[in-house]
Amino acid sequence: MTATTPKYDTLFKNVRVVRPHHDDAAPLDIAVTNGKFAAVAPNIEPPLATHVVDGGGLLAFPGLVDAHMHVGIYNPLDQDAGPESRAAAMGGVTASLNYMRTGRYYLNEGGPYATFFPKVLKASEGRFHVDYGYHLAPISRGHIGEMEMLVRELGVASFKIFMFYGSHGLHGRSASQNDFLMIGEDERYDIAHFEFIMREIARIGESDPRLRDAVSLSLHCELGEILTAYTKLVENEGKLTGLAAYSASRPPHSEGLAIFLASYLADETRCMNINLLHLSSKKAIEAALTMQRVFPHVSFKREVTVGHLLLDTESPAGCLAKVNPPIRPRADVERLWEAVLARDVDWIVSDHACCAHEHKVDSKKPDNVFLAKSGFGGTEYLLSGVYSEGRKRGMGLGHIAELLCLNPARRYGVATKGEIKVGLDADLVLFDPEKSFVVRAAESASEQGYTPFEGVPLTGQVVSTYLRGERVYHRGALEGAPRGRYLRRV
Numbered sequence: 001m002t003a004t005t006p007k008y009d010t011l012f013k014n015v016r017v018v019r020p021h022h023d024d025a026a027p028l029d030i031a032v033t034n035g036k037f038a039a040v041a042p043n044i045e046p047p048l049a050t051h052v053v054d055g056g057g058l059l060a061f062p063g064l065v066d067a068h069m070h071v072g073i074y075n076p077l078d079q080d081a082g083p084e085s086r087a088a089a090m091g092g093v094t095a096s097l098n099y100m101r102t103g104r105y106y107l108n109e110g111g112p113y114a115t116f117f118p119k120v121l122k123a124s125e126g127r128f129h130v131d132y133g134y135h136l137a138p139i140s141r142g143h144i145g146e147m148e149m150l151v152r153e154l155g156v157a158s159f160k161i162f163m164f165y166g167s168h169g170l171h172g173r174s175a176s177q178n179d180f181l182m183i184g185e186d187e188r189y190d191i192a193h194f195e196f197i198m199r200e201i202a203r204i205g206e207s208d209p210r211l212r213d214a215v216s217l218s219l220h221c222e223l224g225e226i227l228t229a230y231t232k233l234v235e236n237e238g239k240l241t242g243l244a245a246y247s248a249s250r251p252p253h254s255e256g257l258a259i260f261l262a263s264y265l266a267d268e269t270r271c272m273n274i275n276l277l278h279l280s281s282k283k284a285i286e287a288a289l290t291m292q293r294v295f296p297h298v299s300f301k302r303e304v305t306v307g308h309l310l311l312d313t314e315s316p317a318g319c320l321a322k323v324n325p326p327i328r329p330r331a332d333v334e335r336l337w338e339a340v341l342a343r344d345v346d347w348i349v350s351d352h353a354c355c356a357h358e359h360k361v362d363s364k365k366p367d368n369v370f371l372a373k374s375g376f377g378g379t380e381y382l383l384s385g386v387y388s389e390g391r392k393r394g395m396g397l398g399h400i401a402e403l404l405c406l407n408p409a410r411r412y413g414v415a416t417k418g419e420i421k422v423g424l425d426a427d428l429v430l431f432d433p434e435k436s437f438v439v440r441a442a443e444s445a446s447e448q449g450y451t452p453f454e455g456v457p458l459t460g461q462v463v464s465t466y467l468r469g470e471r472v473y474h475r476g477a478l479e480g481a482p483r484g485r486y487l488r489r490v
Contacts, residue, residue: 008033010469011049015060015430020406020419023396025059032426035468040420055430058463062401062419063094063130063427066379067408068277068303068349071098071132073105073375074359075447077120081127084354084377085484086445089129089473091350091380092429092462095409095417095487096130099160101137103181105170110139110182113146117154121486128484129472131425133414135160135218140183141193144200151204151215155488157413158275160218161197163258166190168224170324171374172231191261198271205272214413214490216273216301217266221258221284222250222325230254235370243313246369247326252281255325259284263291266298275301275411278351280308280325282335289344301346301411304336306385307378309348310456317452319361319372323351340403341393347408348386350379354448377448381439383431385453387460391433413489426469435461445478 008031016025017040031039031049046052066088072080088096100120102110107123109116113136124132137160138144150156166177166189174180181189198217205212231249234240240248259276266274276288279302292300311321312330321327339345353375362371378385386400401419409418416425439453465473472479 006048006050008038008049010051010053011044011046012053012055012060012428013046014057015055016057017420018059018061018397018401020398020402022398025397030060030420030428032469035426035470037420037422037424037426040422059397059431059433060420061092061383061429061431062405063417063425063429063465063467064092064383064404065095065097065408065412065414065417066093066350066352066382067097067347067412068305068351069096069098069379070351070353070375071096072100072107072123073353074355074373077107077123078127080354081124082129082482083445083447084352084379085127085129085132085482086478087352087377087380089465089467089478090445090462092383092431092465093379094130094427094465094467095414096128096132096379097408097412098132098134099137100134101160102139112142113150117150124486127482129478129482130467130484131487132484133412133487133489137162138197139181139189141187144196147200148204151211151490155490157214157489158216158218159197159201160220161194162220163194163262164220164222164224164227166224168227171372172370173228191265194262195265195269198265198269202270202272211490213273216275216411217271218275218277219258219262220277220324221262222254223258226251226254226257231370242318242367242369243315243321243327244329246322247313247328249370250324250326252283252328252332255279255281255284256287259287259291263295263298263300267295272297273299275303277303278305278308278325278349279303279336281328281332285335285339285344302339302344303347303349304340304345305349305351306382307351307376307452309333309336309340309389310385311452315452317454319367319369320376320450321452322369322372322374323376324374337393340390341395343399345403346411348382348403349408350377350382351375352377352379354446356448357450376452377446378451378453380444380446381453381458383429383462384458384460387431387433388458391460414487426466428466429462430464431460432463433460435459437461443476
């Protein structure tokens with residue numbers, strides 16, 4: 001081989017590499033071959049690569065792992081996957097992990113996962129612009145018996161419990177939970193059901209050492225009985241409106257109590273890998289930290305969302321920012337940031353759920369938060385939002401890469417992603433830390449058509465996103481056909 005014979009497909013020069021556990025950005029070159037990082041070193045000679053990219057001094061982040069998304073919840077999955085994964089690529093996301101369940105919304109089907117999940121995979125194939133995986137929720141009794149099959153045969157490494165679904169609906173009160181969940185009248189989605197899910201995860205892990213640390217359980221921690229009672233109180237009093245009313249109707253102590261229950265059950269059942277999702281309040285954070293002290297042998301991970309870090313109940317977005325758990329008052333937002341900076345939070349996500357305006361608010365009473373649908377998009381602002389606000393607060397670059405890339409990748413079994421390292425997928429984000437912009441929904445690739453972040457000024461913007469060495473997004477435009485692959489995580 002001569003000195004001028006290319007050994008790399010692509011070489012990135014003049015970039016500053018952001019690495020987990022390093023708060024500097026090192027001036028290194030990045031070489032890519034066959035979709036993998038092949039070399040990360042200073043002064044790699046340009047003739048060694050077929051194609052050379054001048055990074056212009058930009059930061060080079062690993063591709064983001066947005067570990068909490070909902071694709072296909074309000075629109076058919078095969079229609080939603082394309083535009084919402086384009087929004088993900090716009091935000092530097094290269095791995096989209098989506099929550100999926102049987103019941104109303106999503107595919108609007110019940111029945112076994114052996115039938116349901118292949119339909120999900122078929123609807124997804126060839127439509128995602130980034131790599132994708134699924135967390136699954138065992139809703140019916142029969143699903144518990146399918147969990148080992150889902151792990152071993154279909155590569156599902158994570159499951160979810162919606163703790164409030166037993167007596168409360170997705171958007172508020174619900175007259176018939178069994179109809180909403182599409183389960184038999186003799187079934188109950190309750191604490192006993194949660195216990196049996198945990199016992200099955202523990203059994204799977206104990207049956208195979210390879211799976212002991214690989215399979216985890218995520219929980220949406222709110223108690224439905226409290227939500228129903230407080231919703232009635234808030235509505236009857238009529239003193240609060242909008243986001244303040246919704247926050248009061250789903251009070252923070254409901255989160256705290258649910259965390260206590262889930263943690264005790266985890267210890268009781270020996271279910272050792274627990275993910276506490278989208279903690280939204282001071283009480284939720286403090287409950288989670290208390291349970292970590294009480295049960296130090298349980299591997300708890302704590303998640304917050306970019307929405308809960310950027311918005312509060314005074315947001316002009318109003319009902320457009322309705323989400324579960326709710327957007328909270330400013331004091332809770334500040335407590336979340338304290339936890340992030342203290343490394344008491346393990347990862348930050350978008351909880352992206354595209355809900356078009358005609359679905360989001362009631363046409364006759366658009367200001368009635370209790371009639372609005374829950375959830376909104378935001379994956380396209382994940383990196384910019386965390387960078388912009390985090391850097392103001394002294395957050396290191398490596399810490400951002402841990403929260404948005406490495407930590408969720410490792411917990412959820414996305415072994416080929418999470419950092420810029422030889423042998424891993426060449427997922428790369430070129431990021432301009434000096435570029436300031438104002439969020440405008442009209443500039444988003446999502447089909448939501450609005451955003452609760454409208455008008456929010458941010459500093460730091462994604463310039464280009466590379467998936468396995470190929471550019472999929474550049475300066476406002478998506479490039480190429482969908483090439484995302486399903487991520488088998490076990």
